[in-house]
Amino acid sequence: MERIRGGWKNVPDNLKTKTMLDQIGMKPSGDPVAEVWSGHQWCKLYDTVVAVPKNRISDKQQEALEKARAKAIADRTCSHCDEVVSKNEINIEVGGARICDWCKKHLVWEAEQKSMISAGHEQFRCWFEQDFVILDTETTDLEGEIVEISIIDRTGETLFHSLVKPVHPVPDDSIATEIHGITNAELEDAPTWADIRDNVQGILRGREILAFNAEFDLKMLNHSCDRSGMPRLDDLKWNCVMEAYRLTQCSEKWISLASASGRVTAHRATEDCQATLTVIENQWKALGLIPSVKINATA
Template sequence: MERIRGGWVNVPEHLKCKTDLKEMGLKPTGEAKAEVWNGHIWVKLYNISETAPCKPATEKQLAAVEKARTAQLAARTCSRCEGIISRKERLLQGICDYCRESLFIEEISKNAFKLLRNWVDNKSKYLILDTEATGLDYDSEIVDIAVIDLDENVLFESLVKPVCPIPEEATAIHGITNEMVENAPSWPEVWVHIQKILSVDKTILTYNADYDFQMIRSNCERHNQSYTLLKNFCVMQTYAEYVGSYSRYHRDFTWISLMDAAYDQDIRMLGIGSHRAKADCIVCARLIHRVAKRGVEKELAKKCTVLSFKKDGVSAR
């Protein structure tokens, strides 16, 4: 069989592939005379003189084709978003990957809101803690620490004198200078008071818990102080779950700064200051209350809508 190289431009006019013949309403009656490379495979070519008209499909055949096409389309259509997935993907219980992920995020968000509501409803069981340090590394030292309750009552607040000087880049963030901590108590002195406040019957709420407890643990180890990790929750993680800040690429919830969260929830910062331990504790408390309050308002609005439908005699789904 002749092989025509150089693409379709070198194919003689009397040679056609099956696709071309079908479009012309013809079908081959003889063997292929040649083949051409289309960039992926060798395509067989037939002499147009050795063809016959295609028989028109009967109504029964057309109906069967349409039925099969409809079934194939239904098998690739998500029951939730009605999107059609590619053949390489698959549906699980009739739902596409994107919708399954969306349902997962919605469920996580509901659970996060319940957790935030629980903190407010049982606020006597919770305390908020925040620290400022000389850096972000494990060896960094705490220079500011505060503990408040959810009513913004300050239970403890103190600067802490580090062993090493505070770097300028750290001062640029929280505003704490070496002069400010010159006469501040050392970590062992501060830790004695903190331990009395963080009793075992309290749960600690921190915005970015991993960082704060890493700082506390490393400072205790540096000064040979006893350290027991108390029950705690990360407000940043919970807030990210509540607002659905999810990265489909990383398959995890993303980091949201406290300032960004406060901005999103319209929490005014005037008169509070920023990037100091007490100020961040207060912002965290207000964030928790704001989210819980708005969630309750949404629930009430939804109930009022349903009652309004019932009152007007309209069935609401």
């Protein structure tokens, strides 16, 4: 270390003592570079070029600073998943909870799923209180007319069943025929829609009608009436079991009767009515609803 002789007048401007540095808000960084005789002791000198600003923050200030830092972290912490995210990914909910974008999306999705399921359950619960009938039709093709119709009650008893001779015969390449297997030969001696239309209307009038894909059965009833030159059925209260079931499964897509009922059917009207009843009864069971057994008074 250099010893500066001749007192303070020989000390260059860039060299200061600790006290002198303190007075200008600095502190030394590193070792002293020189000494000067003050008259009674050697004073250590530090180079101001490498001196650093003195930390003047008090303990209290330090504490406040740390608190602020902790708060900034807390403000960006999701109260749902505990992840720290960036400020613009945090949503402040009613009640003050901080939820990250991802959790928010997930919670919205979860709430939607729950409300879908409960809407489906509500529908099945509602049917439990009703004296409904279940209807199913088989048709010439997807845009055609009815070749078989069945109506059962909620205990599974058949109220009405008939093959129906269509106005236009079943097309040879009909996909529907491939499904249910009903041929023109079988329908040759069957009644026409005009023969049974009033009977069907009488059974259905004012009743809650449940069908698996109600929209399709309604369309087919209308087609058969139109093609037969008969008035369309009126006073029908349609309910779609396929739609209610879809809700209970949170499915965006339509679900087949076979998947919903767990039953492989031959796709004949009465069997499909029974499978639809199975779907309904399974939901009732899951909801803890036990249908009282209908006791048929023997005449």
